[in-house]
Amino acid sequence: MAMIPFLDIDPAYPTVLPPGLALVIVFASNLVIPCIALFISRRMKSLTWLPHFIAFLWVLCSVVIFSVVGMPTMHDEETGGPADGLIGVPILLEAFFAVLVYLCAWIIRTVKWCMFIAGRVHRQA
Template sequence: MEYDPHYPTILPEFIALSLVFVLNILIPVSAIFAARRLKRRRWLPHTIAFLWVFFSPLTLAILTTPTMAADEVGGPGGGFTLLPILGETPIVLVFYAIVLLSLRAKRQNPAPSHLPS
């Protein structure tokens, strides 16, 4: 992944890919901690985190799509940068849903206290 100055992008591909990879993990984790601190609207951080992860391939495409002339066509490997994020997105969303469901189950079914018989 070399940066080509003739086709400028918002961010170089390697920086944008790394940034989106890391944010796809950090945003859901921070949403879990933020929702624990809120008294009302605990769903809001989770909604924002879900939307970020769901639309992260689009965000990466916007950040790394080079500026080209109107009559110019992209090369044969133009969309390969999106493949890692397209693979990471469903994994993160499924894992996030499992964690949220387990946290909800723990909150609804508290562990019984150990009372001596």
């Protein structure tokens, strides 16, 4: 019987989920949750920022969630090798780019708001 490689679990190093499966679930949810937040916030009349705030928190916490769920636990007398955390690099990069996109969107919205207020003040003078 052939095992699916990313579903293989080493019994000496137990995990909650197989590392490959945890990586796929967290990576996909980091893509889907901000998209769902965008569609939900467009349909809301007020508090349009709330879905984005929840999605932003999820993306920040997903790195920790992945490390708890998908990384193997080591014995007390063992030390990790130099490449033990490399499976988490895609999640870290995805979280970094999601935070960067949210930061750019916040800056653009703030600049537009400041320009709107400046235009109103200029028209009143």
